[in-house]
Amino acid sequence: MENEAEKEAGAEFQPLYAQVKALITKRIGAGEWKPGTMLPNEFQLAAAFNVSQGTVRKALMALEAERLIVRRQGRGTYVARHTSERTLFHFFRMVGMDDRPAEPISRALSQKTVTATREFAARLEVPRGTPLHCITRYRIMNGAPAIFERIYVPVRCMPDLAVEPGSEMLDEMYVIYQERFGTTIAHASERLASVAATDEVARQLGLAGGSPVLQIFRVARDVNRVAVELRISFCRTDLFRYAVELN
C-alpha cells in the first residue's frame, strides 16, 4: 500500500508519524490552515494521509508539544494562535523579585529602515546590505522603564511593518507578525551578557552611565526555522531578574 505521506515526502527514511508531522507543519506554515482554525479530526486526517489514527495522534501530540497546535478534549485540534499572554509566557523571561512574571508595557520610540551590517546579516542569515526595519522602543514594568531595545526585521519578510512612534504597543511583536504577515515565531535563541550601560541606554532606563545592565541578543525563527527577527535588549536587573528553568 502506498501512503500519501510517502508520496509527498520523498525517499529519505522517516517514520510515518514524522512525515505526517512534517506535512501538517508545512500546511500550517504555508497558511493552508490558518491560526485559530480547527483541523480535521484524527480519523479524517488518518484517511487523508492514508495512515492509521494512532499514527496521526502521535504526530499531533508532537506538534502540540511544540506548541504549533492546541488540542482540547471534546472540542478539537486548533492551529495555535499567538496571543499576548501566550507570547509573554513563552518568550518573555523577566520576573519580579517575588518570582511572579513581569507585565511589560511597550512604547515605540522610532522606526526607520537600515541596511544589514555584516554581523546582523550573518545572524539573520540574509545577504549583507539587506534592508531591515529597525524599531527602537522601551518597555515599562511596574511603572518604570526597564528594557530598552532595538528590533530588526528584514523588509522583505514584512514589507509594510509599521509602528506608531510614541504610541503604546498593545500587542506583542509576535502577535503582529502572525496576524499581519502569517509568520508564526516558534523558536528563539538568546545570548546574554552583562555590560556597562552606554549613555543612550542609561538615559532611557534612568540609570547612571556605566551601570551594569543585562544585554540580550535574540534571534527569532518561524515554524520552518527561518530567522525572522534580531533583537538587542538592555534590561535593568536591579528590580527584575531573568528566569531560566533547566530540566
Add this chain to the structure above:
Amino acid sequence: MENEAEKEAGAEFQPLYAQVKALITKRIGAGEWKPGTMLPNEFQLAAAFNVSQGTVRKALMALEAERLIVRRQGRGTYVARHTSERTLFHFFRMVGMDDRPAEPISRALSQKTVTATREFAARLEVPRGTPLHCITRYRIMNGAPAIFERIYVPVRCMPDLAVEPGSEMLDEMYVIYQERFGTTIAHASERLASVAATDEVARQLGLAGGSPVLQIFRVARDVNRVAVELRISFCRTDLFRYAVELN
C-alpha cells in the same frame, strides 16, 4: 481487574501510564534501581504492574523525555547516569563567542560549614539556621578564570561532602552528588542579574572593581523536586555568553 499501579498509588485519579511513571520514578529515587542499571524490559514491567506493554511504553517514553532513563534500541532501558559531559550539556549554559560550548575547569578555593540565613533557608526550603556546606571555587575557561561561585548544600543531605581546597575538581558537583550520595539532580531554576563586581569577585576574575558581571542564583532539585543545592555564580561575559533556547 485490580492493577498493581492502582493498589500502590491510592485513590486520586491518574492515568495508568502516569501512575506507572510515578512508581518507576519512586523506585529510582529510592535507589532500588541505581544509575547505570538496566530496567526489566517492557513486557516484564507490564506484567509487574499488571498493565499492557503499551502503557509501560508511554511511561518509559515520558521518563526518557525527562532524562531519568536512557533507552537504546536493541540494548534495553537504563537508569540515567550523570557524567560530566551530560551535566555540562544540560546544566551549563556558557558558550564562547562562536557559540561553541565552553569547557570549564573547576578549582576549589575553600570549604566550610555555615548556617542558613533567612534568605538561603527560604530558597533551599529548610529551617533557618540549618547547617550548610559552603564550597567556594572558580572555573577556568580557555585558560582564564571566568566564573567565581559559592555552592551551598544542606549538611543533612550530604553529610561527608568534602572537596580538596586548591585541587582541580575532575567531576562536576552533580556527578559527585549522584555517585557519592545517590542524589540525582533533575531540575534547576536560575535567576540572572547584571551586577557590578565586588572587590572579591573582581580580584578572583582578574577584572577591575565594579566591572559588570553576570550573577546567577541557582536552586537545583532532585528527582522528587526537593531542593538540594543553592549556587551563586559570578561570570565574566566579555569572552563568553549565557545561552538560552526558547521553544
Add this chain to the structure above:
DNA sequence: GAGTGGTCTAGACCACGGT
C-alpha cells in the same frame, strides 16, 4: 446525543545490538 480527544489494550512487524 453526537462528536471530539484521552486512555488502554493487543498484536504484528521492523531495526538494532549482541551471541
Add this chain to the structure above:
DNA sequence: CCGTGGTCTAGACCACTCG
C-alpha cells in the same frame, strides 16, 4: 540467532464539550 526497543495498526471504552 535471540532479545531489545521502535513503529504501526485496529479497536474498545471513557471524559469532555456543545447544541
